[in-house]
Each structure stands twice: as structure tokens, then as C-alpha cells.
Amino acid sequence: MRVIAVIPCYNEASEVGRVVQTVRSFVAQVIVVDDGSNDASAEEARKAGAVVVQHVINRGLGASLGTGFAAALMNGAxxxxxxxxxGQHDPSEIPSLVAALEAGADAALGSRMLTRTGMPARRQFANTLGNVLTFLLFGSWVTDSQxxxxxxxASTLAKMDLKTNRMEVSSEIIAELCRVGACVVEVPIKAIYTEYSLSKGQNWFVGIKTAIKLLLRRLSS
Amino acid sequence: MSFTLIQIILIGVALLGAFRTVRQFRAGRVPPAWLAFWGACWTALAVVAFIPQTTDIAANIFGVGRGVDLAVYVSIVLLFALSFKLLMKIEDLERDITRLVRALALKDSDKTDHVA
Structure with a gap:
């Protein structure tokens, strides 16, 4: 199975090179989608051995994932x-996600809520709200929708139609997996919370904006 | 027949709105359905400004106390509908921009290690 890693990236020059280097040993190719970064993220990713796809302007996480998926399918994933x-995900857990696909699942979702290792209580609460909203809007329940x-x-990915541009894509992916009738399993993962990754985290304002965008996505579908 | 200041302003706004809508329609920027919709809105505004009692008749039909209350309720509903339509339009535009950015990104992406 040719596995390609897609890493969306916005102003992560200090971390992305290290992440790419670690991920490379678990996959056939690493694609970094540089989402209009103002720093040297693209150069660092390229130096570390990633294929870099660059957005000329910042379009958000959803847009970056969509571009990464398209590039991965083009590259024979x-x-x-x-x-x-x-750096909040441990690349050594990639084999357990891939193993779930090899066992017959169409999608394997990493869930921090199944382990809750080191996850701040505030994040757990925000995640639960995200899960409830995803369930209410799209009818599919998972333990870590974000x-x-x-x-x-790849065959499931080719059927999915992602429309959202920003943070709401995490819930939209679950909705789309449900829409295309994919067999979805959840795999426990640990999240590595460093001062850096926490500083990059989302605030409540972004959460409310994400909820409104999800509502619009639901109404427009 | 004398008019109050608010009546003069409302009639002015209705005339200006109607003039702009017709001009946009002639320039091909507004479809016939929108011309009809906005035409009806501006006409209604002008009628209400000329004969304020018409709102009381409509209010009685809808079971709302005063005509001015009905006008406020209808305005709020219309504003919400308009905001929603604009939001959806902005979302469509955002998606179009992303499609363009994605097409550019994939065209210019690193060619190394691609599978033919």
C-alpha cells in the first residue's frame, strides 16, 4: 500500500522540518501544503525531503487538506x-492507522479522547462540543471530531467532496465519510502538547466562527 | 397636501433605489427576477411613504397592532434573509478563490518523486 502523508502547514518553519524527517520513515512520500506562509516553512519542508505544494495566499486548513488530497491522488497514493x-502528532502511530485500513476500514480517525493522554481539560470540553455539533448537523458520532x-x-477520498476552507473541515470530513458510506474506525492516539503546539491552538472565537461555518455548510448541502 | 420630513426622505430613497435598480438592469447586471423583486420593494416603500395608513390595513390583516410594527417586523425578516444570502454568496466566492489557488498550487508543485 502506497501511503502518502499530507501535512498542512502555515508558518511552522521551526517545526515542520523535524516533523517531515520523522514522518518520512513511515510513508512513501510526504506532501507539505504550505498555505501562504510568511516564514521559511516551504524551504524547511523541502530541505527535509517533502514534496511541497504552495498556496500563493493563505486559504485555511480545509483548503490545504483539499489541495494535499488532490496532490496525493495525483501522485498515486x-x-x-x-x-x-x-509536532502534536506522533508519527510512530502512522502504522496503526494504516493497519486499520489494511484490516478493511475505509478511514481511520485518530482519537485523543480514547486515551486523553496529556490533553488539557479545556481542550477535552471544546472537543466534546465539537463532537456534539458534528452529530447534530451531520448525524455521525465520533469521539474526537476535531x-x-x-x-x-484513496478510493474513499476520490468520492469525497470537501467544500469548507478553514477549521470546519475536520467535522466536514466526518460528514463526508458518512455521506459516501465509508467504514470508519477510531484509533487511539496520544497528543503531544508542548508550549509551542498549545500556543498554536484555537481560541473560543475561532470555535464559534467554525460552528457558524459548519451550520452554513449544512444548510448549503 | 403636505409631507413630513420622514415621508420626503423615504420617497427620495425609493426613487433613488428604483432609478439605480433600473440602471443596473439596463446594464445587464441585474436579472429580470431581481428587477421585479426590487421594483416591488421600492414601490411598496413609496406607497407607504405617500399613504402611511396602508401599513395599518396590512397590520390588521396580519393581526399586528400597528402598521409601523409590521414594517419593523418585515424589515427584520428581510434583513436576515438578505444577510443569509450574502453569507452564502461569500462562501461561494471563497470556494472559487480556493479552487483557483489550488489549481495554481498543483500546477507549480514540486515535480520530484511524482508517479507518472
């Missing part, structure tokens, strides 16, 4: 793994 560029660590096989 059988499965795509997504993870964050800030997780950025996931593996999806």
Missing part, C-alpha cells in the same frame, strides 16, 4: 495520512 505540522490525525484510503 493508495492511502493518505494527515497530520499536523506543529482530530487532525487520520488515514483515508
Amino acid at each position: 493508495d492511502a493518505v495520512v494527515t497530520l499536523d505540522a506543529d 482530530s487532525g490525525y487520520r488515514a483515508i484510503n
